[in-house]
Amino acid sequence: MxxxxxxxxxxxxxxxxxxxxxxxxxxxxxxxxxxxxxxxxxxxxxxxxxxxxxDGGYASGGYSAGGYDRPQREMFSATCSSCGREAQVPFRPNGSKPVYCSDCFKTQRRSF
Ligand SMILES: [Zn+2]
Ligand SMILES: [Zn+2]
Structure with a gap:
């Protein structure tokens, strides 16, 4: 029917x-x-x-479909061992290794 x-x-x-x-x-x-x-x-x-x-509209709302395409990497704040500025690193600094900001990291690599 x-x-x-x-x-x-x-x-x-x-x-x-x-x-x-x-x-x-x-x-x-x-x-x-x-x-x-x-x-x-x-x-x-x-x-x-x-x-x-x-909030800028509809599209920015709670819809997360497709949000897994580009997972956001968790970044940790640390103090650069070389210049003392704040550095963002993709691992949790444990104090046993020096942490460098992106600028100093490039410089370090160049010196090797
Ligand atoms: Zn009404
Ligand atoms: Zn630095």
């Missing part, structure tokens, strides 16, 4: 106004496995605008 999707009337949780969740929108949401909208289009638009102003 074919079930026909029909327009639904939902109530906005923000302004308590009723708005239409059309059949085509329901299909769109179902395709993407989104849950039903809880806000009317105008409240959604204003929330999106407010969020965009604070």
């Amino acid at each position: 074919f079930t026909h999707t029909r327009d639904k009337t939902l109530t906005c949780v923000d302004c308590r106004q009723e708005f239409t969740f059309t059949a085509s929108e329901q299909q769109f949401f179902a395709d993407r496995q989104f849950s039903e909208p809880r806000r009317c289009p105008s409240c959604r638009a204003s929330r999106k605008a407010a969020r965009g102003a604070s």
